[in-house]
Amino acid sequence: MHHALRLEEILLNIFGQCYPPTPINRQRAPRATADLAALARTCRRFKEPALDVLWTELVNLSPLARCLPEASHRIYPGYTWYSFSRPLKAAEWETLRNYTRRVRSVLDFTRGLNWDSVKTLFNPPTPDPMFPNLRILRWEFIRETFPLMHHLAVPSLTSLEINFVFGDVPSFHSFPLSLGDLCPNIRRFRIGMRRPQAGSDEAISGLVRRWANLQDIHCPFISLDSDSLTHLSRTPFLTNLSFALDTLVADYITSSDSILLFPQLRDLEIYSQSLKPISRLLSHIRLPMVESLTVNIESCPPKHILRSYLIAVQKSCSRHILVSLRLTQTRSPSCTNHGLERYQLTLDDMRPCITFGQLRRIDINIASTVNVTNNDLLELASACPHLEYLLINEEWGWKTASGITPDGLLQLFQRLRSLRHFCLAIDTCGYTKISPALESARIAGFIPRIPLSVNVADSIIHPESVDALADFFRGVMQQANSSSWYWSTSAMADRLDSEISRKLWEDVFVKSQERVRAHPQNSPTVS
DSSP: OOGGGGOHHHHHHHHHHHSOOOOTTOOOOHHHHHHHHHHHHHOHHHHHHHHHHHTSEESSSHHHHHTSOGGGEEEOTTSSOEEESSOOOHHHHHHHHHHHTTOOEESOTTSSBOHHHHHHHTSOSSSSOSOTTOOEEEEEEOTTTGGGHHHHOOTTOOEEEEEEOTTOOOOGGGOOTTHHHHOTTOOEEEEEOSSOOTTHHHHHHHHHTTOSSOOEEEEEEEEOOHHHHHHHHTOTTOOEEEEEOOHHHHHHHHTSSOOEEOTTOOEEEEEESSSHHHHHHHTTEEBTTOOEEEEEESSOOOHHHHHHHHHHHHHHBOTTTOOEEEEEEOSOOOGGGTTGGGSEEOHHHHGGGGGOTTOOEEEEEOSSEEOOBHHHHHHHHHHOTTOSEEEESTTTOOOSOOBOOHHHHHHHHHHOTTOOEEEOOOOOTTOOSOOHHHHHHHHTTOOOSSOOEEEOTTOOOOGGGHHHHHHHHHHHOOSTTOEEEOSOSHHHHTSTTHHHHHHHHHHHHHHHHHHHHHSTTSOOOOO
């Protein structure tokens, strides 16, 4: 045996290539499991590192039953569920511990064993935890699992994901705040629920304040209190944060003279009913290293609030660091909006965005109309030449005649050579023959270097423009993986002209692809 194979670190590295970590909810290849089992049987030196890799991750608990003698368990016919058929013997408990001490990740402990067997497993004859070296735990939080949480809450745990099953959520008043003491080294914490629950904000906020080494927090339906946000601003390793913002919390933070600094935060996502409290919060926090800022709101912001928000972003974030700016309205406008969604979104409203010269994504999606012209688009492209995604009202549509012509769109492509996906309404009125500008661009060497995703939103189109537009898009969508969308959302489908326009745009892109396939190398004919 080569002397390098006597080092356990090298063996773990080699064996790990046979069995790489998998995404959640995906089974590892059976062949990899068989290979590692064979390695463990090859020789004594291979046994321990091969078993360590083999048992590093449990997708569910069924392997623990399968490693015992057949007389100790049974499988439900037609299912992959196992159960213990009798009380486990001392030697069988020892076998289980020999494997569970190697487990670093449990992705779903509610599957693989029936519920009585799960309770048996977590009540061993000795007080020592069954998974003493667990690092990653994904917890389905229902009434039955609630009493078992302490059995898996070990000091080695660094990643905890808790998913609350809708309709069967225990009271948050009994949520175990002792998790902060049992698992002091949590770095990644994620909460999954479909809607807020009574007491959830207080319980989760209290828990967050107990952890000093957090790096990643995802709790979009949890309104963290002001003390939690202050605590997180002092956490030196925090890089990802997603939470809901309550108006009272924003009021409390902005009433203070102190500015909250998040020195290492890279990715920030905030949920709120309206944009105003987010705008106020951003004016009192500093995000010098944030690369991605995502905001989700339920109502369309008034024009002055939108401007004040973008000015607050300009003040809070670094113009040399921010690369992604997203603002999404998630609900339909209600009668309480008093028509505020009817204002026009213009370049002047978005002008603070163009101070961020490194932006690669601009995504604004609110229930306003849009008034952007060719000149506006080119000014934006000149200020942000690295844009890969330019999406304006992808869900809600523009709801008005666009000021962007096909020739203006072509100039945008020439300036944004990295553009991958855009959503812009196009003015097709009178576009009945292809412009010489497209031929000139091709002669100059303009060919999209990457597959282009085209979304023309709710662009109005007339039948006489179909052929010319098909030639135009044939000239700019020559990659095989290019794709197109048009009148594709429920907000657009409610409009009276949606079905006619959708059918005409379908004809445009079908003809465009047919012409690309028929003449892949030829330039479009200029009439």
